[in-house]
Amino acid sequence: METPRERAEKLREEIRKHDYHYYVLDQPLISDAEYDRLFRELVELEQAYPDLVTPDSPTQRVGGEVLKGFTPVQHRVPLLSLDNAFNERELRDFNRRLKERLGDEAVAYVCELKIDGVSIALVYQDGVLMSGATRGDGIVGEDVTANIRTIKSLPLRLTYPLPRVEVRGEVYMPKEAFARLNREREDRGEKTFANPRNAAAGSIRQLDPKVTAGRTLGLLVYDILHLEGKEIDSQRETLEFLSELGFPVDRNFRWCASLDEVLEYCEEWQGRRHELPYEIDGVVVKLNSLPARQLLGATAKSPRWAIAYKFPAEEKET
Numbered sequence: 274m275e276t277p278r279e280r281a282e283k284l285r286e287e288i289r290k291h292d293y294h295y296y297v298l299d300q301p302l303i304s305d306a307e308y309d310r311l312f313r314e315l316v317e318l319e320q321a322y323p324d325l326v327t328p329d330s331p332t333q334r335v336g337g338e339v340l341k342g343f344t345p346v347q348h349r350v351p352l353l354s355l356d357n358a359f360n361e362r363e364l365r366d367f368n369r370r371l372k373e374r375l376g377d378e379a380v381a382y383v384c385e386l387k388i389d390g391v392s393i394a395l396v397y398q399d400g401v402l403m404s405g406a407t408r409g410d411g412i413v414g415e416d417v418t419a420n421i422r423t424i425k426s427l428p429l430r431l432t433y434p435l436p437r438v439e440v441r442g443e444v445y446m447p448k449e450a451f452a453r454l455n456r457e458r459e460d461r462g463e464k465t466f467a468n469p470r471n472a473a474a475g476s477i478r479q480l481d482p483k484v485t486a487g488r489t490l491g492l493l494v495y496d497i498l499h500l501e502g503k504e505i506d507s508q509r510e511t512l513e514f515l516s517e518l519g520f521p522v523d524r525n526f527r528w529c530a531s532l533d534e535v536l537e538y539c540e541e542w543q544g545r546r547h548e549l550p551y552e553i554d555g556v557v558v559k560l561n562s563l564p565a566r567q568l569l570g571a572t573a574k575s576p577r578w579a580i581a582y583k584f585p586a587e588e589k590e591t
């Protein structure tokens with residue numbers, strides 16, 4: 274016979290698995306009714322035995338109190354921004370500069386969609402979420418942990434208890450949720466958001482986590498800022514590992530053997546951006562090899578081993 278603690282742990286594991294399948298893979302394994310029954314059983318068990326509650330329990334996503342302000346957080350690793358390229362010539366210049374510095378070392382890239390959202394840095398200790406902070410000025414951001422916990426695709430516990438890992442991702446508002454939110458605000462005579470990025474920024478900078486919980490936000494993780502307990506050599510490996518850890522990762526990335534393949538990817542997704550449920554404003558082109566990145570380093574503002582190709586602004590529907 275299971276003890277209440279064993280039952281609670283089993284329910285948490287089960288609910289965590291279903292959250293991953295529903296919110297990250299978009300492939301639910303059970304009906305909403307069956308999920309609600311599991312969730313309700315855990316809530317009732319934790320109410321009956323309050324000392325069973327753990328911070329990573331799925332019942333603990335929406336905090337209680339309303340904050341008075343946001344605590345500043347100093348990032349261990351500065352969150353750099355990216356230089357921009359607006360056309361093929363600027364991408365070719367980037368490629369040439371990089372090859373000149375790396376000599377004849379083979380240069381492969383990984384291209385990833387540039388999500389039009391809000392950058393976030395997440396810290397996990399022994400596999401459990403410790404904090405989430407906005408980019409701020411790149412050195413100091415704002416602690417928005419209580420708000421990002423409400424994002425259902427954000428894991429509160431990773432699949433392995435890594436001693437410490439810090440990752441970077443983008444919080445975004447899906448296009449449909451953005452349109453719905455603005456319709457609701459218009460109906461209430463409230464100011465509407467200009468674009469999904471502003472709506473996402475406004476939603477994670479709420480002082481009341483219940484308001485954030487009421488907004489539909491997504492998360493896509495794309496970089497490891499700090500890692501203990503595992504060696505990784507490339508961006509492709511980074512993205513696969515992030516996915517194994519339970520993070521939502523944009524599967525549209527592509528390893529490119531040459532700049533020509535990078536240009537093909539940029540052209541393809543400039544034409545396909547409307548197919549996506551979230552807004553993108555370009556492509557991030559990254560040197561795949563992590564050791565080679567070390568050789569290149571970064572300027573005060575941005576890495577020498579990556580560049581953002583920005584799509585031309587779309588004509589606004591009149």
Ligand SMILES: NC(=O)c1cnc(N)c2cc(Br)sc12
Pocket residue numbers: 353354355385386387388389390392443495496557
């Ligand atoms: N995949 C990526 O690296 C990525 C995606 N979306 C973004 N808005 C950004 C911003 C930086 Br800086 S990197 C990056």
